Amino acid sequence: MEWNKNLSPETAADFDALLDRLMPLAQQRLEAEGVCWPVAAAFDRKGVATDLIDPTDGPQSVRKRLDLVYDTLRDRAEWLRAVGVAADVKAIGIDSLRVSLEHMDGSSADVFLSHSRSKWRKTYAYGDLRVITGHTYVWEEIN
Numbered sequence: 223m224e225w226n227k228n229l230s231p232e233t234a235a236d237f238d239a240l241l242d243r244l245m246p247l248a249q250q251r252l253e254a255e256g257v258c259w260p261v262a263a264a265f266d267r268k269g270v271a272t273d274l275i276d277p278t279d280g281p282q283s284v285r286k287r288l289d290l291v292y293d294t295l296r297d298r299a300e301w302l303r304a305v306g307v308a309a310d311v312k313a314i315g316i317d318s319l320r321v322s323l324e325h326m327d328g329s330s331a332d333v334f335l336s337h338s339r340s341k342w343r344k345t346y347a348y349g350d351l352r353v354i355t356g357h358t359y360v361w362e363e364i365n
Contacts, residue, residue, distance in 0.1 A: 233325045236265050240306030241321055248308040248319040253346055258310040260287040265304045295360045305360055322356050330356035
């Protein structure tokens with residue numbers, strides 16, 4: 223994708239890898255469960271991918287699970303360099319999968335993929351990816 227051309231090579235590579243891991247997972251979960259509960263992936267300071275943070279037995283609210291995921295990431299921020307969080311959201315009135323990406327250097331982006339569900343076939347159709355500047359939740363103090 224061309225959206226990350228203004229990022230450092232390390233940040234762009236981390237964001238691409240996190241997006242490549244999380245967006246297909248979000249689509250898979252949406253199609254299997256009808257919702258993508260928040261899930262996160264990260265790279266440690268050496269660039270090694272960490273296990274997914276997936277509060278499967280967490281609260282039954284997307285917002286509360288997002289809070290739990292971000293609390294966990296903030297607790298680990300000193301040894302992380304990049305994080306991505308996927309969730310099913312409504313953005314500007316449109317059902318979307320969102321992958322929020324953050325880097326310890328202060329870079330952030332939100333990548334949205336709109337979706338709609340066929341009433342009769344129970345299948346999903348996806349729109350185009352849309353990228354906007356994101357907000358930092360894990361490394362808030364550096365911005």
